[in-house]
Amino acid sequence: MPIICLADYDTQDNQTIQKVGGAIPVIQKVYVSGEGYPDLFSSIDVNDFLRGFKETNTGKILLTVISNTPWKVSARAEFQPVGNYTKPPSDFFIKIKDKVLLTKDNGSGGTFNDAFVDFGPLKNKDQVIWANNKGGDHCQAKMDYRLRLNPSKDVPGNYAATITYTISSP
Secondary structure, three states: OOOOOOOOOOOOOOOOOOOOOOOOOOOEEEEEEOOOOOOOOOOOOHHHHHHOEEEOOOOOEEEEEEEOOOEEEEEEEEEOOEOOEOOOHHHEEEEEEEEEEOOOOOOOOOEEOHHHOOOEEOOOOOEEEEEEOOOOEEEEEEEEEEEEOOOOOOOOOOOOEEEEEEEEOO
16 A cells, blocks of 8 residues: 655745854965976086076966965975086076966066076075065065086086975975
């Protein structure tokens, strides 16, 4: 025997309430994109040695910051040894330029460290290159590199440098 069940159903009096909450965490991310300069070392020629450096000035590296709190971006350099020789980190220079806000009406994009606006040398310790002490941002800047050359020290071989960018709170 079939059973029929009737329920009292009033659409005007029914409500469903759901409360959603929680804390938004601190978000700080820095990343590098763009085509970069993979042939920086292999494109060195005699004129670069005569000039004392090889540099890029086309902004093919993009450094992007996403942060919802005040932030700073630091950089450092480390060279891999070539035989018994290791180039000093101070032979690697960076230039930061052309700041762009990626989220309009939000943030200021911070301020560049003047020491890196026109090719500042790196160290093997973090150095602040860009910061915003007032708040969060979603912004981007172009990066260029300069490599100091010394024919009496820079022996032939396969050179590699690791540039580390770190974002943290000021």
